[in-house]
Structure formats: C-alpha cells, structure tokens
Amino acid sequence: MQQAGAGRRVVVAGDGSGDYAGIQEAVDGGGTVIAVRPGTYRGRVVIPADRPDVTIVGLGRRAGDVVIADDRANGTPNPAGGTWGTTGSASVTVDGAGFRAHNLTFANLFDEAAHPEITNRQAVAVLTRADRVAFTRVRFLGNQDTLYANSSAATTIARAYFRDCYVEGDVDFIFGRATAVFERCRIHSLDRESTPRGYVTAPSTDIANAHGFLFARCAFTSDAPAASVFLGRPWHPSQDPNAIGQTVIRDSRIDAHIGPAAWSDFGTWPWQDARFAEYRNYGRGALITPDRPQLTAAEAATQTVPAFLRGADNWSPDRHL
Template identity: 35%
Template sequence: MKQMLISKTGGDYSSVQAAVDSIPEGTGEVTVLHIKAGVYYEKLRINKPNLRLIGEGGVRLSYDDYARKPGNEGTPIGTFGSCSTYITGDNITVENIIFENTAGSSDEVGQAVALYVDADKVSFRNCTFLAAQDTLYLAKPKEEKVNRSGRNYFEYCRITGDIDFIFGSATAYFHECEIVSLDLGKEINGFVTAAATPEDKQTGFVFHKCRLVSDAAEDTVYLGRPWRDYARTVFLDCWMGAHIRREGWNDWDKASVWHTVHYGEAGSEGPGAHADKRVGWSKPLQEHELERYTLEAVFGGDASWIR
C-alpha cells in the first residue's frame, strides 16, 4: 500500500490532481491520499483505480464551471462539462471531503455539478456535496444494450441542492444521509432525484434511514422525476420534512412512464410522509419486498468492497 501526503503547505504534492497523475497506469496497488485541510481549487479528474482519499481537517475540492458557460468553441459546455470533480476509476473510497461547485444559483447558471461518478465500487463516508442544480451526477444514461453503470455507496453524507440534484444511471445506496433541498422561493422548489436507471437494472437509487430537510415552504419539493423512462428510486425508513409534496413524485409530463418507472416507499416518517396521498403510479412497498433492498441485494450479493 502506497501513501501520499497532499498539502498546501508542504507534502508530497500541493494539488490532488498532481498526486493522481503520478500514479502509474495499470498498477494494482492501493494508494492512499492523505489530503490536509484547505480549499483545492481544481477541475479534478480521478481516473486511476484502487484509491483511498482521506480528508484531514476540512478539505474542499472546489470549482465553479456551469452548463451555460461558453467553451473553447463558444458553445455552452453543458451539464457534463460543468463538473468540478470526475471519478472514473473503480474501487475508490473517499472519507471526510467536501465536494462543491460554487458557480451560483440555478436561476443564474443552470446546471453546475459538484461531483460526477461513473465507476464501480466507489464509496463515500462523512462527505458533503454542495451545489444547486444537478449537484451529484451518478453516471450518464446508458442507452446501449450492455451497460456499465457502477455501484456507489454513501454513508453519513450531506447532499445539498434543488433541481434534480441526485441524478444519473448508477445503482446507488444512501445510508443515514442528510438530503437538503434549497429554498428557491418558488411554488415548486425542486426535485430530489432524477434517476436514469437502465431498463435491465433492477435497482437505481435506494435511500435508507435518510433525513430529507429544507427551509423551503411546505409542499414544494418532489421526491423525484424520471430522467429516463425506467427510473427506479425507493425511500426506506426515511424522515421527510414538510417541504416534500403530498403526491411525492412527478412524471415530467410523460404519462407513459406511469407503467415503466418504479418509485416506492416503506416506513416513511415526518410531516412530509403522506403515504395515502402519493400518486397512484408509485408503490407502497410490502414487507416481503424489502429483501430486495438490503445492501447486499442492491449490490448483487457483494458488499464486501465497502470499507
């Protein structure tokens, strides 16, 4: 196991990108990056596998690109181009790090992604994700017949945003996370999720024992809407604030998805838990169905990679 120290005031490297770039291609060795406190203003690409990133004392990985920003050719860089950090290497563990996009509000800049992940066996513990629209992008939609949407795990994390701020095609499990919806001061203040689950995937996003909180007005935030027609999202034993809309889910003006999406809940609590008011095409999960949403079942029988 190789160890590296990243620090603004002295260490093996002063930037996270320099440390990642120094790792030889094809190495099977686990590399541990100890990142000292500070704001690392980098458009970061973590494209090497078998890494552990450990923040020590307040670490921010920050950038400020946004979808409407003109690129080199004068055209907008788009949602994918706006990402502050990209993780595309498999088998990565991240602890105690803040990922942020500081571009501004949704109304001003549109989509501005804090973190993009398109990799398998990537886990986050005690991390924070800060942005507005499209905060956490968990893999592009997979339209091809054979897809590689990875498995991602989040534990004791805090995710803040407003419009579709947890979205993508990955299979992701959120355990005891705080999901914070920003107040836009509007009649509709946003959508927590926008899954793009591939048709052949049995599971998309699973939220387990999470807290959904907000300063937004009562009944102004949806649990989710389908970025793709086979979106799958469930909330299990979660606490929901009054900002969550009674109907829970939005069809993105596509009535056809009523027969293809899988939106479900079990054990919801709090003022936003209106089990009897949800749209008819969502699903109250029965006791016998919960076995398919254990951590092991969600990740195909193998959760040993979560450290």
C-alpha cells in the same frame, strides 16, 4: 494495470508542505492514498479509468475542513469552444473503479445569481461513472444537479455507496443511472424562488437494471415551505424509453417540504411509469396517499442495501468501510 508509482500514500497541502499542492497533481503523480490537509482546493479533478482503487481522505477534524471545488455550469463557456455541458461541468469526475473518499467536501461553487446570462445552470459537484465507488462522511454541495451517479453506458452496472454523507441542492440534485445506495445520509433540499421549489432525485435507471437509487435510514430535510418539493421525477436522457428510473426510500425521516404528491412527471414522461416507492418512512412529510406508492413487506425484503450492492463479486462496503 496501475501506473508506475501507484500504491503509495501522498500528502496534499495547499501551503506547499506536502508532497503535492493540488489534488489533480497528486492523482497524476500516482498516489493511491491521497491524504489532504485542511484547506480549499480549486480546480477540476478527474480520476481516470486506468487509475483504479484511488482513495482521497481529508485530514481535518470535520468533513468541511477539506473542500475540493470548481465553479463551472452547463452553460459556462468552454475555452475550447461551445459550453461545458452538464457532464463537463463536474468539479470531480470518477472513472476509476474502486474509488473511495472519506471526511471531506466536494462542491460546485457556480453562482447562479452572479451569472443571469447563463440559463443552463446544471452544475455538478461529483460525477461517478465507475463501479464500486464509496463515500463516507462526505459532503456534496451545489444547486442544480449536484450529484451525478451514472455509469459508463446505459446497460453497464455501476454501483456507488454513500454512508453518513450530506447532499444538498434544489433541482434533480441526485440523478443518473447508477445503482446508488444512500445509508444514514442527510438529503437537504435548498429553498429557491420558484414553484415547485425543487426535485430531489431524477433517476434514469435502465429497464434491464433491477436496482437504481435506494435511500435507507436517511433524513430528508429542507428550509423550503411545506409541500413545495418533490422526491423525484423520471429522467429519460435523449428521450430514451428504456430509462425507467427507480428511487426507493425506506425507513427514513421525511420532513414537511414533501407533500401528499411526492413524485412529478418529467416533460411528457409520467411518474407513474417509473419505479418510485416508499416503505416505513416517518416524519411530517411521510404521508401515505394514493400518490405515494408503498412497498409491501414482501417487496421490501428484496429492496435492501445488500440486494443493491452485492452483485456477482459480493461487494460489501456497508460491512467493511
């Protein structure tokens, strides 16, 4: 059941000309469609599980005109004691099913160079744990762990759809156990002074879930040197042996920052035991080598956007958004 007052459109404006001045204030006030005027809105935002079907829409001409941001990292001190941790670092946390966002930017502004004393630098821009969440024309900005596509429990299916989005970061910047589809997105690896320069994905898909991360008709870009970035590595949270991560990249452009060996081990967990595969990619980094598993045509027919998204409820944001 939605809270009283839900089902209405509200306007957020930092100058006080709207119904609310802040994003969380609008969420708490019961707005279902939250229209945000251009500006930067600082502060943590949480969409709780008892607030389904919330939509946030940026009213600017471009996605960069509306920025929702915070600046905590895993190792940032928490006023309540200890540190925030990776989950707590999220600028925006989505627990309400059916959440949508359109034409805006989510960012974690944590400045690694300004805080050399903080070594745990995971800094999440958006954490999703709900089912049926969708983002269109949205930018996700950060460094390490930018986009945490997760679920409420290891064996719980949570689907997320990203279309015409931009995601940037350096280390494991798209990670988690959700079933997440990226269609027509730009996935940009930032350069950093380290070897390797970074890792794009770190899936932790449960072994019982046939669908992890799918990238279809995307562009993988970077300013990093050639062959200095990995497409992914398998994350096993708390050394969970059932976290057999899946990343499938198909029909996408891959630039030269990805080399002949595109996948990496994660600690003692070998990449060969994960579910990593490519299909019909192109570009200077779309190499076919013994270290770059390729789907067969028959396998590719089962690794499609509808196959990942539909489920028992026939969810089809790729057709209706």
